[in-house]
Amino acid sequence: MAIKSRRYEEAKLEASTNLELYWWVFMRISGVVLVFLLIGHMWMNAILTDLNTINYDYVAKRLSQTTWKLYDLLILALGLLHGANGLRYVLDDWIRDPMKRFWTKAVLYSLIAFLFLLGSLSLLNHDFGVK
C-alpha cells in the first residue's frame, strides 16, 4: 500500500491501534458484569443479612475466604478501571488545553493506582486474625 499522507496531522489520523476499540468493548462488558457483582454484593450484605449485625468480625470472617477476596477484588478492579476510563473520556471531552489535560490525567491515573494498591493490600495482605 502506498503511503498517501503528506503531513504529520494526516499521518497521525491514519496511524492507529485497536486500543480504543478494546476499551469500548471493555466498558460495555465491565458495566454489565459490575451491575451483577454489585447487586450480588448488596443482596448478600443488606438483604440476606441484617445490616445492623454487620461488624468487624463478620467482615473479617468473610474476607478471610478466598472466594470473597476474589469477588471483592473483581469489584475493586472493574469498578476502578471502568470509572477511570469513563473519567478519561470526560476529560478528553472537556479539557481543551493539552498540558492541563495531560496533568489532570496524570493525577487521575496516579489516584486510581493508589486506590487499587490500597484496596488490594487490605483485601489480600491484611491479617484479619480469624483462625
Next chain:
Amino acid sequence: MQVTLKILRFDPQKDQRPHWETYQVEAEPWDRVLDLLHKVKWDQDGTLAFRRSCGHGICGSDAMLINGKNRLACKTLVKDLGSVITVEPIRGLPVEKDLIVDMEPFFAAYRAVKPYLINDEPPPQRERLQSPEERERFDQGTKCILCASCTTSCPVFWVNGTYIGPAAIVQAHRFLFDSRDRGKRERFKALGSGSGVWRCRTAYNCTEACPREIPVTQLIEEVKRAILMDRF
C-alpha cells in the same frame, strides 16, 4: 418585512476578537438568509466576507451558525426564523474573516478515510456489477455535500479538533458498505484510532445539523459496529 440581522464579524487585520454588528434589512418572508447577506454586502457594507457558490444547497459552501443552529444560508428562509436573525461562522475551525473559516482540518480528516473506491482485483470485462439492494446500502452517505455542518456542530470536535468528525465518518461509511470496495482495513486505521469513531458520544447534533437529512449518528454507529465485527 424589516429584519434585524446580527452578524459576528472578524477582520484579522483590525480586530483582536470577533464582534457583533447589526444591520437592518428589508426582506420578503420567502427570502433566504443568503439573500440577506447579499443585501448587506451589496448595499450596506462591501467588506462583509462569506463563502457561497451555487446558492441552491448543493455545493456546500455557505454553512453557517444561523440562530444557534448549523444550516446552509441558501436553504434557510426568513419566514422560518423571525425578524431577528443571528449569523455566526461555523464553530471549531479557525476563522479567517467574518463568516469564512479555514476548512483545511476538515478536509485533512476527509482525506484520512480515503474517500475513493479501493479495489485491487483485476477489473471485469465490463463494469463491476451491483444489485439495487447493494446500492441502497450506502445510499445515505452519497447525499453528503461536505458542507461541514455536522462536523462543526459536534461538541467533541469543538474541544481540541483531534476528532475525525462526523462528515469524514459518513464518507467512510459510503465506501465501507459499498459491495465493490475492498479498502476496509485501510479505512479502519483512521476510523479506529483514538481520534476516530470511538470519540463519538452520540450527541446527535450532527444529525440535527445535516441539511441533506442524512441520519449521521446512525451511520457512525454502523461504522463502529463494522469495526467491532471485523475484530471479533
